[in-house]
Amino acid sequence: MRQLFVGGLLFVAACGGSGSVKLDDQDPFGAVSSAVWVEFKQDRLDGTDNQWHELWLSNRAGLCDDLKEAMPAIGDVHTETLGAVGANASELEYCEGYKGYWDGLGAATETLFRNGQHLFRLDAHVPGRTLATPPEERTYTMGYNEVDPYFFGSMLYTDLNPYKEVAEEVSCADYDWDLTPDRVLPVAQEIYTLAEGTLTIEDKGTSKKMAELADGILLGPDGENAGGVSLQATYSYCEVLFVGEADFFVVAPPITADQPET
Numbered sequence: 001m002r003q004l005f006v007g008g009l010l011f012v013a014a015c016g017g018s019g020s021v022k023l024d025d026q027d028p029f030g031a032v033s034s035a036v037w038v039e040f041k042q043d044r045l046d047g048t049d050n051q052w053h054e055l056w057l058s059n060r061a062g063l064c065d066d067l068k069e070a071m072p073a074i075g076d077v078h079t080e081t082l083g084a085v086g087a088n089a090s091e092l093e094y095c096e097g098y099k100g101y102w103d104g105l106g107a108a109t110e111t112l113f114r115n116g117q118h119l120f121r122l123d124a125h126v127p128g129r130t131l132a133t134p135p136e137e138r139t140y141t142m143g144y145n146e147v148d149p150y151f152f153g154s155m156l157y158t159d160l161n162p163y164k165e166v167a168e169e170v171s172c173a174d175y176d177w178d179l180t181p182d183r184v185l186p187v188a189q190e191i192y193t194l195a196e197g198t199l200t201i202e203d204k205g206t207s208k209k210m211a212e213l214a215d216g217i218l219l220g221p222d223g224e225n226a227g228g229v230s231l232q233a234t235y236s237y238c239e240v241l242f243v244g245e246a247d248f249f250v251v252a253p254p255i256t257a258d259q260p261e262t
Contacts, residue, residue, distance in 0.1 A: 017208070019057055019233025021120060026192070026218070026227060027157070029118050034063030037135070037209045037235035040071070043243040045079060052123075052131040055211055055235050059118040064238035066111045073108035075244030077101065095172035102181075106164030113161035120231065122211060124151040124199060135209055140199040142216075153194035155218065155229070162188035192218040192226050207237040 017035025035057050042050040056063060081104070085097035124135045126149045140151040165188040170180045197216035204210050213231045220226035 017234050017236040019231060019235075021057060021231045022229065023218075024228040026229075029057075029120065029155075030059035032057050032059065032233060033061040034058040035233040035235045036064045036067075036238040038064075038067060038238045038240055039134070041239065041241045042075075043241075045244055050131070053134050055122040055124070055135065055209065055233075057120040057231065057233055060115060063112075064236070064240075067238065067240045070109050070112050071240050071242040074105065075242040077104035077108050079244040080104070092172055095170070095177050098178065099167065099170040099172065102163060102167035102170055106161055106167045109161060109163055113158065113164070116159040117156065119156045120153070121155075122151060122153045122199060122213070124201060125149065135201050135211075137202050138200075140201070142194055142197045142199075151199045153197065153199075153213070153216070155192040156189055157192075158189040160188060186221060191221055194229075195219045195225075197229075204234055209235045211235065 017032075017037075019032040019035045021029035021032065023029060036055075038054050038056055040050075040052050040054070044050055056067075060066075081097070081101045084100075085094050089097070124138075124140050125131075126133070126136055126138060127146055129136075136149075138149045140149040142151060142153070144150055162185055166181050166184045169184050170177055174180075195217045198214050200212045200214070202210045211231075211233055213229065216229040216231075218226040218229050
């Protein structure tokens, strides 16, 4: 791995892309050890396929390999959970199934979160293009737009596996066990969303994308202004295949059955 200090920022060149993140007010993102252009290919349970692209930065090395391992496992957890608790199940049975779901999700994401994780995700779109279309050489503005290219972005900070933390805290002896994620996840992870910014994407050959985020403004977990952000990175292509559903990372997975009335 090569490390180069330029203008006070740490640039890292290594397998899996390179880049830097500059934050005005938050704890440092750290040296970028993975920069991957991820193409997700999903075989959905209803028999349809889904395909989309995202740009991911991480302060941990090996993000592509970790995603290749974690995503199929996450899909399996969702698949195995669907229908596992019948509509006429008791509240205890429902809770046990719910706890098992989070146990499975914690195990599935262990490779991603065993050493903590700083993640920055960018999701760029051109109106009229399918989600399967790779990010194009364009300038994108923040927020949905029916005419012009647009993008979304988010940043996650965690020092541990947030889903494993939820699993350990779910107790069927508690009357509000189903609210455990609401209590645990805000403590176990910090999630920031982009509210402003301009994103420029350029092709760097057939398997790399260069992206530059300028004039970014983050919102904190409670919607507060969390300061400015800019980044520049070259992302290496990473294909990730999985079967099943996958609500993960920045969105807490849903309960998969209706909770019985008490």
